[in-house]
Amino acid sequence: MFKYILGRFGAMLLTLFLVMTLSFWIIRLMPMSIFEHPDVHPTIQKMLEEQMHLDKPMYMQYYYFIEGIITEGDFGTSVKIRPGMSAFEIIESRIPPTVLLNVVSLLFSIPMGIIVGTIAALKRGKWIDTLISFLIVICISVPSFVFASLLQYTFTFKLPWFPTLYDSAAGSFAAMMHSLTLPIIALALNPIATIARYLRGELIETLSSEYLLLARTKGLTRAQATVRHAFRNSLVPIANTIIPLITGVMGGSLVVEKMFAVPGMGGQLIDSILAGDHFLTVALLIFYSAISLCTVLIIDISYGIIDPRIRIGGRKE
Amino acid sequence: MENKKQETVLKVEDLRISFRAYGGLVKAVRGVSFDVKRGETVAIVGESGSGKSVSIKAIMGILAGNAIIEDGRIEYGGMDLTKVTEEDFHHIRGNRIGLIFQDPLSALNPIMKIGKQITEVLLINDKKMTKEAAKEKALELMRAVGIPQPELRFDQYPFQFSGGMRQRIVIAIALAGDPEILICDEPTTALDVTVQAKILELINKIKRERNLSVIFITHDLGVVANMADRVNVMYAGKIVETGTSEEIFFKPAHPYTWALLSSMPDLQTNERLLAIPGTPPNMIHPPKGDAFAARNRYALKIDYEQEPPYFKLSDTHYAATWLLHPKAPKVELPAVLQARIDRMRKSGEIDG
Numbered sequence: 118m119f120k121y122i123l124g125r126f127g128a129m130l131l132t133l134f135l136v137m138t139l140s141f142w143i144i145r146l147m148p149m150s151i152f153e154h155p156d157v158h159p160t161i162q163k164m165l166e167e168q169m170h171l172d173k174p175m176y177m178q179y180y181y182f183i184e185g186i187i188t189e190g191d192f193g194t195s196v197k198i199r200p201g202m203s204a205f206e207i208i209e210s211r212i213p214p215t216v217l218l219n220v221v222s223l224l225f226s227i228p229m230g231i232i233v234g235t236i237a238a239l240k241r242g243k244w245i246d247t248l249i250s251f252l253i254v255i256c257i258s259v260p261s262f263v264f265a266s267l268l269q270y271t272f273t274f275k276l277p278w279f280p281t282l283y284d285s286a287a288g289s290f291a292a293m294m295h296s297l298t299l300p301i302i303a304l305a306l307n308p309i310a311t312i313a314r315y316l317r318g319e320l321i322e323t324l325s326s327e328y329l330l331l332a333r334t335k336g337l338t339r340a341q342a343t344v345r346h347a348f349r350n351s352l353v354p355i356a357n358t359i360i361p362l363i364t365g366v367m368g369g370s371l372v373v374e375k376m377f378a379v380p381g382m383g384g385q386l387i388d389s390i391l392a393g394d395h396f397l398t399v400a401l402l403i404f405y406s407a408i409s410l411c412t413v414l415i416i417d418i419s420y421g422i423i424d425p426r427i428r429i430g431g432r433k434e
Numbered sequence: 435m436e437n438k439k440q441e442t443v444l445k446v447e448d449l450r451i452s453f454r455a456y457g458g459l460v461k462a463v464r465g466v467s468f469d470v471k472r473g474e475t476v477a478i479v480g481e482s483g484s485g486k487s488v489s490i491k492a493i494m495g496i497l498a499g500n501a502i503i504e505d506g507r508i509e510y511g512g513m514d515l516t517k518v519t520e521e522d523f524h525h526i527r528g529n530r531i532g533l534i535f536q537d538p539l540s541a542l543n544p545i546m547k548i549g550k551q552i553t554e555v556l557l558i559n560d561k562k563m564t565k566e567a568a569k570e571k572a573l574e575l576m577r578a579v580g581i582p583q584p585e586l587r588f589d590q591y592p593f594q595f596s597g598g599m600r601q602r603i604v605i606a607i608a609l610a611g612d613p614e615i616l617i618c619d620e621p622t623t624a625l626d627v628t629v630q631a632k633i634l635e636l637i638n639k640i641k642r643e644r645n646l647s648v649i650f651i652t653h654d655l656g657v658v659a660n661m662a663d664r665v666n667v668m669y670a671g672k673i674v675e676t677g678t679s680e681e682i683f684f685k686p687a688h689p690y691t692w693a694l695l696s697s698m699p700d701l702q703t704n705e706r707l708l709a710i711p712g713t714p715p716n717m718i719h720p721p722k723g724d725a726f727a728a729r730n731r732y733a734l735k736i737d738y739e740q741e742p743p744y745f746k747l748s749d750t751h752y753a754a755t756w757l758l759h760p761k762a763p764k765v766e767l768p769a770v771l772q773a774r775i776d777r778m779r780k781s782g783e784i785d786g
Contacts, residue, residue: 327540330496331604335555336528336611339520345554346543353545424545425591 118421118428125417129410133403136410140402141182144395145175151196151395169194169396182399192403193396198389204400208382214283215381216408218297219370222304223363223412229305230312231355237313238320239343249313256310261369265303265376272299283379300377304369308362315358319351326350349423356420363412367405440471443647444493444615449506449516451488451497457718462488464671464720465506470615475641475648477658477679479694480668483714486651487536489668490617492516493649494533495523510615529559532608534637536620538600542592548603549588552576555610575606579636598629602636609640616641617649622657634661655698659683659778664750667691670715670725677751684775686767687745687753689730696771708770724756732757732765 151171152162166172170181185191192204199207237249273281284296323329324347332342374383382401389397421428451463463485470476478486491497493508493515508515511530518526527533535541543551552575553568563571569588576584579602592600601621608616618637622630634657641648650661658665658679665682667675667690675688686692696708712729715721721728727737736742736756745758757765767775 325498327535327537328543331533331535331541331607332543332554333496333524334494334527334531334533335607336524336559337554338524341558346546350543350545425547426544426593429591429594 121421121428122418125414129414133407133410136406137183137186137403138179140399140406141179142175144399144402145178147395151393165196169196192400195389195394195397197392197394198385198397204397207385207397208400208404211380211382211385212404214293214297214379215370215374215383217293218300218304218374218379218381219363219366219408220412221294221297222301222366222370223308223359225301226305226308226362226366227312227359230309231316231352233309234313234316235320235348237317238324241317241321246317249317253310253314256306257314261303261307262372262376264306265300265373268299268303269376281377283377285378285380297377297379300370300373300379303373304366307369308359308366311358311362312355316351316355319354320347323347323350353420353424356416356423359416360413363409363416367409440473442469443472443510444470444649445507445509446489446493447507447509449489449492449508450504451485451492452502452504453498454500454502455718459502460717461720462501462671462717463492466668466671466673467506468666468673468676470647470649472614472647473641473645474663475650475661477650477652477662477665478668478673479652479655479658479665481653481710481714483717484668485671486668487619490533490619490649490651493617494527494531495520496527528555528611528613530611530613531615531617532611532613534601534604534608534616534618534621537624538597538604539624541604542600544592546591547588548590548592548595552603552607552610555607559611572606572610575610576603578609578640579603579606580632581606597625598633601625601629601633605633605636605640609644613646615647615649617651619651620653621650623652623654630657637661655683655694667694670720671717672725672754674726674755675751675753677747677753681748681751684779685747685751686771686775687747687751687758688755689732689757690726691753692768692771693729695774696768698774700774700777724754734762 151169152165154162157165163172170178173181182193185193190205192208195202195204195207233249233253237246240246269281272279279299280296282296283300284292324343326347329342329346332346333339337345370381371383371386373379374381375387378384382405386398386401386405388394389401446469447467449463449466450461452459452461454460462483466485466489468476468478478489480486488497488501492501492503493510495515495518497503503516506516510526513526515523515526542548549569549572552572553565556563556568556571557565573584573588576587581587581599581602587595592603595603605621616637621637622633625633637648637650638661640646648661650658652658662679664678665676666673667682667688669690675682675686675691677685682691683695686695690710693708693710697710699707710729715725715728721738723739724730724733724737724742727733730737734756742754742756742759744752744754746752747758756762766772
């Protein structure tokens, strides 16, 4: 198991390095100098460019960029949004709401999706299954920002239960969660529906499998057999669908954060791209990937826990 | 070979089962009757879709959700199993009737330890049993079915076992509840030929040691010869011929049994294997008359109009074919088959 985790961790570091390289080249190869502006005097522009190694060839800039990250943990400096402030500091202050929003949406949607999917599978063909399947189609096909608007309209304008925008002055965790409720729900609907849909299919298949029949010939009741034998087996393929969900949720949070004015990384990323603050954009992209890679790692590890074939499979018997 | 006054353990009477399907009701089992006595092996032979698996699933109470038991009784221990509710059935399964599945690869839960899959039966059926005692019993069962190094194997998963070893585990699970009837649903079909013989030997050994009644489902008459005391040949949801092993193998009376026997691979001749022409009938609209008529070289006109009754050949041997009617034309056994039966008799005499 340890070897398996180590392997997954190594793969994650490699992916992160590739992400760093790709985002550096894609963003930095965009035309136009960062400091070109009618208000900036050409000599000052030249000086700034020298200071940031922008006068050097691209591969040297890449070298400085990687060197800075490895030796000093320096992800670059913001030049437009918060001139002079290190990108790392900006990100540091922006991480909590983003991580909270994304992780809570996922953590909330996994058990919800499992419950909904299980109900649909066990009541297969009944009206409740039809209803759930109908809602699943809606939740999968409608993007999260549409739900965000609908939720804002219903629960802040018509029924003033939640604040329309994120309350950045919120002191306590509870107050923070309260103002994050709507964006979390908006983000969670799609993953809930996706998980429920997969689990329903998987569970229906496992419920008709031979080993479930065997379990019932052992003298287990239908409920016992379902819980002990069908459930865990259905979770194995579900773990796989959660990985793409993470990226989906993170992508959705880019827009949803902006709509609810959550001072997270998503809003900052959009701002920095629009402002042409390339250093900050690259740093944000790296952190965004780092968060999703961490979640993927957690899923990979739990995969190993659920399925012994993954855990032991690597070992030669 | 067997004692005539043996006690009957299980009695199936005029069982009729249909499945709801898109095209209508699929009549899978159409009036099957047979009984099983203590300590004997009864084989049910037939090709795919003849209703043999469905009949035994009804005995275990694990029919699929769209199945309807339309008529008939399954008498066991003073109960009619067709009337037992799901809530009560799980006491019978596991405890009294064990089932061995066709495909050991898919019959075991892939992510549960082997040991736990066996002890589960013990713990569920005996509330007073401790985990340690269950483990001891499970190891004992694993030894009894011939698993080497049971202590090591106890904590392994199904994917670490070969097909034959998995089937032994499935047998151990079936035995764990200490049943009096063991149902084997094509237990060797999914296995290698060399492993097949070992599993059959194991089933025979267990049957003798525990005085079990065995219901053996197969499509392979070759397997039946070594296992069964009595044989029921099924076709299209009906038993077309029933008799002792000797009667079925040496004096077969139904053309379908002839066809099955002729299509058995035989090492002693170079003849082409005889296939049965055609396919089994569509059971949504079972044919009028004898269901086998359309594939039967010896079919008479009446076969297409009226179902044949059972004609008695001996106290134990019955066959449902119009050929046995006194007015029917005399049909000799096909020559190929007669030669084959003579050979079997000879080798049987040498063996026996």
